Amino acid sequence: MIVGMDAIIREHRFFAGLDEPTIRLLAGCARNVVFKSGQYLFHAGEDANEFYLVREGRVALDVVTPGRSAITFQTVGPGEIVGVSWLLPPYKWMHDAHAVDPVRAIGMDAKCLRGKCDADHDVGYEMMRRFLPVLVSRLHATRLQLLDVYGKPD
Amino acid sequence: MLPRSSGDPMVPQVARVVASRRELGDVWTLDIDAGPSGFPFQPGQFNMLYAFGVGEAAISISGDPAKARRLIHTIRSVGKVSDALARLNAGDTVGVRGPFGGGWPVAAAEGADVVIVAGGLGLAPLRPSIYQLLANRDRYGRIVLLCGARSPNDILYRSELEEWRARLDIDIDVSVDHASPEWHGNVGVVTTLMPRASFDPARTVAMICGPEIMMRFVAIELENRGVEPARIYLSMERNMKCAIGRCGHCQFSSDFVCKDGPVATWAHLRRLLSLKEI
Amino acid sequence: MAEHDRQVVLSRDGLEALVGALRAGGYRVCGPTVRDQAIVYDEIDGIGDLPAGWTDEQDGGHYRLKRRDDDALFGYAVGPHSWKKYLHPPRRPLWHATRGANGLGIAAEPEPTTRYAFIGVRACELAAIAVQDRVFTEGAYPDQHYAALREGAFIVAVNCGEAGGTCFCVSMETGPKARAGYDLALTEIVIDGGRGYLAEAGSDDGAAILALLPARSASDADRAAAEAAVAHAAAHMGRKMDDYAGVRDLLLANLEHPRWDDVAARCLTCGNCTMACPTCFCTTSEDDSDLAGSEAGHSQRWDSCFTLDFSYIHGGSVRASPKSRYRQWMTHKLATWWDQFGSSGCVGCGRCITWCPVGIDITEEVRAIRMTPGATA
Numbered sequence: 001m002i003v004g005m006d007a008i009i010r011e012h013r014f015f016a017g018l019d020e021p022t023i024r025l026l027a028g029c030a031r032n033v034v035f036k037s038g039q040y041l042f043h044a045g046e047d048a049n050e051f052y053l054v055r056e057g058r059v060a061l062d063v064v065t066p067g068r069s070a071i072t073f074q075t076v077g078p079g080e081i082v083g084v085s086w087l088l089p090p091y092k093w094m095h096d097a098h099a100v101d102p103v104r105a106i107g108m109d110a111k112c113l114r115g116k117c118d119a120d121h122d123v124g125y126e127m128m129r130r131f132l133p134v135l136v137s138r139l140h141a142t143r144l145q146l147l148d149v150y151g152k153p154d
Numbered sequence: 155m156l157p158r159s160s161g162d163p164m165v166p167q168v169a170r171v172v173a174s175r176r177e178l179g180d181v182w183t184l185d186i187d188a189g190p191s192g193f194p195f196q197p198g199q200f201n202m203l204y205a206f207g208v209g210e211a212a213i214s215i216s217g218d219p220a221k222a223r224r225l226i227h228t229i230r231s232v233g234k235v236s237d238a239l240a241r242l243n244a245g246d247t248v249g250v251r252g253p254f255g256g257g258w259p260v261a262a263a264e265g266a267d268v269v270i271v272a273g274g275l276g277l278a279p280l281r282p283s284i285y286q287l288l289a290n291r292d293r294y295g296r297i298v299l300l301c302g303a304r305s306p307n308d309i310l311y312r313s314e315l316e317e318w319r320a321r322l323d324i325d326i327d328v329s330v331d332h333a334s335p336e337w338h339g340n341v342g343v344v345t346t347l348m349p350r351a352s353f354d355p356a357r358t359v360a361m362i363c364g365p366e367i368m369m370r371f372v373a374i375e376l377e378n379r380g381v382e383p384a385r386i387y388l389s390m391e392r393n394m395k396c397a398i399g400r401c402g403h404c405q406f407s408s409d410f411v412c413k414d415g416p417v418a419t420w421a422h423l424r425r426l427l428s429l430k431e432i
Numbered sequence: 433m434a435e436h437d438r439q440v441v442l443s444r445d446g447l448e449a450l451v452g453a454l455r456a457g458g459y460r461v462c463g464p465t466v467r468d469q470a471i472v473y474d475e476i477d478g479i480g481d482l483p484a485g486w487t488d489e490q491d492g493g494h495y496r497l498k499r500r501d502d503d504a505l506f507g508y509a510v511g512p513h514s515w516k517k518y519l520h521p522p523r524r525p526l527w528h529a530t531r532g533a534n535g536l537g538i539a540a541e542p543e544p545t546t547r548y549a550f551i552g553v554r555a556c557e558l559a560a561i562a563v564q565d566r567v568f569t570e571g572a573y574p575d576q577h578y579a580a581l582r583e584g585a586f587i588v589a590v591n592c593g594e595a596g597g598t599c600f601c602v603s604m605e606t607g608p609k610a611r612a613g614y615d616l617a618l619t620e621i622v623i624d625g626g627r628g629y630l631a632e633a634g635s636d637d638g639a640a641i642l643a644l645l646p647a648r649s650a651s652d653a654d655r656a657a658a659e660a661a662v663a664h665a666a667a668h669m670g671r672k673m674d675d676y677a678g679v680r681d682l683l684l685a686n687l688e689h690p691r692w693d694d695v696a697a698r699c700l701t702c703g704n705c706t707m708a709c710p711t712c713f714c715t716t717s718e719d720d721s722d723l724a725g726s727e728a729g730h731s732q733r734w735d736s737c738f739t740l741d742f743s744y745i746h747g748g749s750v751r752a753s754p755k756s757r758y759r760q761w762m763t764h765k766l767a768t769w770w771d772q773f774g775s776s777g778c779v780g781c782g783r784c785i786t787w788c789p790v791g792i793d794i795t796e797e798v799r800a801i802r803m804t805p806g807a808t809a
Contacts, residue, residue, distance in 0.1 A: 061341075071332050073341060145342075165527045392743070399571065400715070402764075405760070408772055
């Protein structure tokens with residue numbers, strides 16, 4: 001089982017280039033998860049105990065505004081990650097996430113991973129190096145969305 | 155009737171609208187009878203359409219170059235002239251001058267992978283090149299079409315996109331900026347589709363059309379992927395009045411966008427697009 | 433045949449005969465005349481309409497007519513008008529549309545048949561006409577209207593004997609002596625206390641008409657007087673454009689120089705410079721329709737890159753700030769013009785300086801950027 005997890009992690013784009021000891025270390029925090037189409041991975045406000053590396057299918061990230069229907073602001077596909085709130089206190093999800101299609105993913109135990117990052121800063125640095133570009137590109141994408149570039153001009 | 159007689163390029167020819175259909179809330183497509191001799195044009199070129207008593211607007215040609223009898227324009231009603239044009243019905247007449255400007259490098263892209271990125275109505279000026287690419291499918295490597303739209307209701311030519319998707323010899327991906335959870339497609343800016351698209355950057359020609367800021371981000375992304383800036387083509391939008399480089403309105407540094415463009419390479423535009431208000 | 437062999441001297445009567453011959457030849461003769469305390473271009477009946485005994489005082493944002501202490505006919509620099517008002521009229525109908533039961537009908541406006549004769553075209557203005565010739569008659573879509581007017585025009589150049597306070601043709605290498613592009617060139621000289629006009633033909637038409645006029649052969653003294661007059665003008669330029677051919681690269685390398693903010697703080701974006709400039713060619717087009725809605729006219733009229741509308745695309749203007757609009761005007765005139773038409777768009781006439789209400793000086797703006805190239809805000 002643990003050997004199988006190694007291989008799965010090694011294949012995922014997010015972990016490309018990681019050395020073997022680190023892969024084995026991370027595998028200890030990982031599990032295989034599947035979600036049915038429409039099933040929620042998590043809801044806003046819940047503890048961010050686990051984040052996901054999508055292997056198949058797509059996950060939609062939604063926000064719900066009272067009085068309005070939910071709005072999907074991003075979809076995440078194979079090779080990408082779902083969830084960044086586990087990185088920083090208070091470790092709470094800020095949005096909902098649901099499977100658009102049947103989703104297979106690696107679930108990473110956040111507490112376990114945070115512990116390993118704290119214990120071995122080299123591992124922590126590797127993880128940050130991989131998360132930061134994701135955060136930055138999502139920030140850029142969000143800015144573009146905010147501009148509403150396709151919107152009808154006033 | 156059409157095409158233009160050898161006369162003054164500033165004087166429109168009169169043509170008849172044969173069909174009008176609503177594409178999106180404020181977007182209409184006019185089919186114009188191009189007459190027995192047709193209206194030859196290059197993908198990416200535009201016409202000046204004249205609405206009686208109101209004025210002219212530059213509108214890209216969005217039909218199939220192989221079907222020259224029908225001149226097709228997709229128009230978003232955003233101003234006095236485009237409102238009047240969008241309101242035209244079958245049987246009405248319209249003034250047409252053109253075609254103007256330089257088009258997409260469809261012939262030059264033979265042998266290459268072709269990545270087409272359209273934002274919003276940017277698909278309209280790209281559609282003629284898609285028709286040509288698909289008509290000569292064996293001359294190209296992979297063909298990727300990435301479309302961005304504001305919401306699922308704002309996706310242009312949606313049924314045609316479905317038809318193309320069914321062909322399997324063109325990879326089509328669509329993303330919207332935001333959607334309700336019922337939407338089963340991608341959500342996110344069009345650039346987020348890029349990492350999932352499969353093409354060989356070293357042998358890719360890219361054609362991008364959409365809002366300027368979107369084109370910039372897409373071009374940067376393509377360049378980061380390794381596509382040569384001289385092989386990334388953008389279609390510029392500026393205020394075009396005369397369409398023949400005489401009125402000065404569409405100047406973009408040394409270019410008259412109407413005649414030196416509207417299509418130009420990222421290598422040519424890159425620096426200027428990074429400056430404000432050029 | 434040496435150039436000198438064709439030089440003759442006209443008296444004022446000879447000059448009057450020239451105007452008469454041109455009128456008799458079917459030309460609409462236009463020249464400088466005094467109106468509203470300025471020297472403007474208008475149709476003239478004879479040399480009596482010319483600004484005899486007037487000169488002008490020009491500086492940044494400043495223009496005054498002054499009496500000369502002689503009765504020279506051409507003793508001033510250029511005024512607010514330029515010949516583009518005839519060759520590239522401020523408003524020009526392009527077509528006429530009608531709407532009937534069977535839809536639209538569109539008819540082009542007829543090409544002009546007017547043949548103009550321009551009296552008193554200065555060297556900088558010949559250069560400006562040559563610039564507009566390249567704009568309108570070269571390339572894939574020559575402007576037939578302009579070409580017809582230009583083809584029909586008879587040009588009587590006058591070499592400058594006085595330089596204006598904002599003139600800088602010497603540094604633009606366009607004057608003050610007419611070198612090409614004229615049918616006749618005159619230099620106003622003083623002979624025995626009176627005024628004469630050393631004349632030479634620059635074309636067959638010019639030579640033909642000159643042969644009809646009462647004139648005497650030019651002497652070495654006449655030629656020396658003419659050369660002295662031009663040399664006097666050349667030595668008294670009020671402004672100077674340093675290294676005009678290097679301005680293109682300078683400006684394009686300094687598109688974000690802080691000087692653009694500085695000039696924007698002074699510029700009123702009124703567009704006077706573009707109206708007064710003899711090479712500015714931009715136009716917009718507009719429709720006018722009758723109340724019944726059955727007829728519409730479509731015209732072009734001069735436009736200015738200083739308006740917000742100029743760069744409007746749905747959603748807003750590309751050049752919203754005054755800074756960007758001034759920069760557009762000046763970089764077009766002095767830099768991108770080279771790329772588009774193979775020359776500077778500036779001929780050194782100084783009109784933009786004189787007629788700027790706040791006296792912005794294009795030569796000074798270039799100098800300021802050149803003093804601190806590479807500076808950024």
